[in-house]
Amino acid sequence: MADVVRVGLVGLGVIARTHLAVLAERADVELEFTVDPGQEEGPGFRGGRPAHYRGLAEALAVHRPDLIVLATPTDTHVELAREALLGSTARVLVEKPISHDLAALARLEDPAELPEQADVHGRLFTAHHFAFSPEVAWAAALIAGHPEWGPVTTITSAFHDPYVLTGEAAFAVYGSSWVDSGVNQLSMFTRFVEFTELTGARLTDGGATAWCTAEFRSRGATGTARLRSSWLTGISSKGSCLALAGSGVEVWLDHTAMTGFAARGGELLDAFGNDGRTDRKVAHYRPLYASLLSDRPDPVLGFEAAARIARIHHAVPRD
Structure with missing residues (x-):
C-alpha cells in the first residue's frame, strides 16, 4: 500500500462510525471521500470534511483511492464491489457477509462478468471482524x-x-x-x-x-x-x-x-x-485494518475465505 492510503468510504450507517473511528487513529490514512445517496453531506474527519457524493461512480470520476470501504446493506455488496473493482485500482473492503445471494457471488468469480485485471482474489476483501x-x-x-x-x-x-x-x-x-x-x-x-x-x-x-x-x-x-x-x-x-x-x-x-x-x-x-x-468493535477493527493495509493481508479477509464461508452458511443441510 502507499505511504499515505487514500480511502473512500461508501455507506454512512451505524457500522461506518467504527470504520471512521479506527481510520482516524491511523497516521497513514486520509479519508478522501464519502458516498451515501441518502445524505447531503459526509461526516467530519480530523477537523475537516472530505468530499461527499451521492454515488460511487461520481466519486471515482474525480478521485483515485487506494482503498474503498463498502459499509452498505448486504444486498448492494456485489454490484458495488464490481463497480469499485472495475472503476479503480484500489483494494476493496466489503462489510460481512459478502453476499446473501450465491448466484450474485458466483458472478464475481465469472471471467465473463469481471476481466482478469479486476483481480478479485488480490483486491477484494471481506471484514470478518x-x-x-x-x-x-x-x-x-x-x-x-x-x-x-x-x-x-x-x-x-x-x-x-x-x-x-x-x-x-x-x-x-x-x-x-x-x-x-x-x-x-x-x-x-x-x-x-x-x-x-x-x-x-x-x-x-x-x-x-x-x-x-x-x-x-x-x-x-x-x-x-x-x-x-x-x-x-x-x-x-x-x-x-x-x-x-x-x-x-x-x-x-x-x-x-x-x-x-x-x-x-x-x-x-x-x-x-x-x-x-x-470499545469491542474498535478492538476488532484495529487489527483488521492493520492486516488489510499490510503487504500480506490475513487470508481470513480474502475472497476465497469469504466465498467458502458464504457457501457453507447458505448450504442446504442434509437430512
Missing part, C-alpha cells in the same frame, strides 16, 4: 502453541443480540439471527478449524432464533460445531467453548467481555483479560 477479536487471537495462538493437546473435537457457540426490542426492523436490516450471526461464528472459527459442510439448520421464531451444526476438520480429525443464535434477549451476550477431547482441554471465550480461559479438569491452564477501555 470477529476473527480479529483479541480473545480469539489469544485462543488461536494458545491452541497452535500446544499441538500435544490434539485436535479441536467440538465447538459450541451462542450469540445473543437484543434485536427483539426492535421488532420487524431487525428482520429488515439483519435478515435473521443465522444470517446475521452465522457469518461471524463461521469466520471466527476459521482461526481454529476448516469447515467442510453445514450438517443441520433449524430456524424458529420466524428466524429470530437458530440452531445450526457444521462439520469441520482439525489436525486430521473430524469435529462438530454447534452454533446457536437468538434475538430473544434484552442484552448482548456472546460466548464459545472449544473442546479438545483427546487431552481434556477446554478453551472458553466470552466475546462480549473479550476474555477467555483454558482449563483441563480442575486445572486452570491459561487466562486472558482486557483493560476495559476499548
Whole structure:
C-alpha cells in the first residue's frame, strides 16, 4: 500500500462510525471521500470534511483511492464491489457477509462478468471482524502453541443480540439471527478449524432464533460445531467453548467481555483479560485494518475465505 492510503468510504450507517473511528487513529490514512445517496453531506474527519457524493461512480470520476470501504446493506455488496473493482485500482473492503445471494457471488468469480485485471482474489476483501477479536487471537495462538493437546473435537457457540426490542426492523436490516450471526461464528472459527459442510439448520421464531451444526476438520480429525443464535434477549451476550477431547482441554471465550480461559479438569491452564477501555468493535477493527493495509493481508479477509464461508452458511443441510 502507499505511504499515505487514500480511502473512500461508501455507506454512512451505524457500522461506518467504527470504520471512521479506527481510520482516524491511523497516521497513514486520509479519508478522501464519502458516498451515501441518502445524505447531503459526509461526516467530519480530523477537523475537516472530505468530499461527499451521492454515488460511487461520481466519486471515482474525480478521485483515485487506494482503498474503498463498502459499509452498505448486504444486498448492494456485489454490484458495488464490481463497480469499485472495475472503476479503480484500489483494494476493496466489503462489510460481512459478502453476499446473501450465491448466484450474485458466483458472478464475481465469472471471467465473463469481471476481466482478469479486476483481480478479485488480490483486491477484494471481506471484514470478518470477529476473527480479529483479541480473545480469539489469544485462543488461536494458545491452541497452535500446544499441538500435544490434539485436535479441536467440538465447538459450541451462542450469540445473543437484543434485536427483539426492535421488532420487524431487525428482520429488515439483519435478515435473521443465522444470517446475521452465522457469518461471524463461521469466520471466527476459521482461526481454529476448516469447515467442510453445514450438517443441520433449524430456524424458529420466524428466524429470530437458530440452531445450526457444521462439520469441520482439525489436525486430521473430524469435529462438530454447534452454533446457536437468538434475538430473544434484552442484552448482548456472546460466548464459545472449544473442546479438545483427546487431552481434556477446554478453551472458553466470552466475546462480549473479550476474555477467555483454558482449563483441563480442575486445572486452570491459561487466562486472558482486557483493560476495559476499548470499545469491542474498535478492538476488532484495529487489527483488521492493520492486516488489510499490510503487504500480506490475513487470508481470513480474502475472497476465497469469504466465498467458502458464504457457501457453507447458505448450504442446504442434509437430512
